[in-house]
Amino acid sequence: MKTVHTLDELRAEIRRWKGAGETIALAPTMGNLHDGHLSLLREARRLAKRTVVSIFVNPIQFGKGEDYEKYPSTLAEDQEKLAAEGLDLLFAPDLRQLYPAGMETDTRVTVPEISNILCGQFRPGHFSGVATVVSKLFINTMPDYALFGEKDYQQLLVIKRMVKDLCFPIEIIGMPIMRETDGLAMSSRNAYLDPVQRGKASLIYQLLKESAAKLAQSPDAILEIEVAALTRLSAAGFRPEYFTARRAADLAPHSPGDKQLILLTAAWLGGARLLDNLRVELQ
Numbered sequence: 070m071k072t073v074h075t076l077d078e079l080r081a082e083i084r085r086w087k088g089a090g091e092t093i094a095l096a097p098t099m100g101n102l103h104d105g106h107l108s109l110l111r112e113a114r115r116l117a118k119r120t121v122v123s124i125f126v127n128p129i130q131f132g133k134g135e136d137y138e139k140y141p142s143t144l145a146e147d148q149e150k151l152a153a154e155g156l157d158l159l160f161a162p163d164l165r166q167l168y169p170a171g172m173e174t175d176t177r178v179t180v181p182e183i184s185n186i187l188c189g190q191f192r193p194g195h196f197s198g199v200a201t202v203v204s205k206l207f208i209n210t211m212p213d214y215a216l217f218g219e220k221d222y223q224q225l226l227v228i229k230r231m232v233k234d235l236c237f238p239i240e241i242i243g244m245p246i247m248r249e250t251d252g253l254a255m256s257s258r259n260a261y262l263d264p265v266q267r268g269k270a271s272l273i274y275q276l277l278k279e280s281a282a283k284l285a286q287s288p289d290a291i292l293e294i295e296v297a298a299l300t301r302l303s304a305a306g307f308r309p310e311y312f313t314a315r316r317a318a319d320l321a322p323h324s325p326g327d328k329q330l331i332l333l334t335a336a337w338l339g340g341a342r343l344l345d346n347l348r349v350e351l352q
């Protein structure tokens with residue numbers, strides 16, 4: 070496995086591979102890798118001849134007062150894990166590589182509508198930050214495939230929409246959520262939980278499963294199901310932002326006749342903002 074830190078080095082590798090007619094799969098990450106990230110890499114290796122992982126904590130997708138400064142950075146451990154999985158190339162740029170003109174008045178990519186709902190309501194500008202950095206990674210890596218985790222389901226849809234609108238010739242692959250043994254979705258931010266909070270955190274998945282079962286039985290009771298889950302989260306000491314059922318294809322509010330739904334939630338527990346979701350198929 071090779072690690073490069075500059076766009077010039079990245080482009081040189083990509084040119085060699087493209088020259089040899091080799092396919093490329095990219096998994097963009099912010100590092101502090103867990104099994105969820107490694108599952109992206111495993112699928113990437115299955116799909117393409119060459120694999121690239123990027124590690125970059127992207128400041129413009131963090132709001133003021135969010136965890137940009139404390140986001141865990143574990144490059145040496147990440148490198149070991151990636152090498153053991155047979156990665157070809159790790160791209161770990163610094164800020165100047167990706168933001169050569171700074172971050173105050175630089176060009177941004179914005180995907181309308183879907184970026185403004187759910188997480189976008191609570192984190193204004195977040196998805197524009199994601200779309201901007203992912204565009205830069207796409208343009209310089211020119212992958213055939215790019216892989217993202219379904220835990221960030223809204224992010225996945227934002228990226229799919231961006232790829233369609235900007236005509237990027239890239240297939241976007243969503244990979245299933247990886248869970249701890251008690252059901253908690255794997256996330257680098259789980260490290261912010263203290264032992265008591267960590268013990269409680271699996272309530273999120275438990276409520277998603279219970280709500281999915283109720284929804285499948287009584288689709289008309291959507292509002293009651295959402296309110297009951299929000300109440301249980303608050304009573305257990307979470308600060309929920311939303312717990313809602315939406316149409317899986319575009320996150321529009323569900324209307325009668327929609328069969329493919331998704332329950333999504335974001336909730337704070339102590340200093341950790343936890344995200345999770347679960348698909349529901351109505352008969």
Ligand code: PAF
Pocket residue numbers: 097098099125127130199202203221224
């Ligand atoms: O999901 C993430 O880790 C980030 O949002 C991404 C896609 C790497 C962009 O910074």
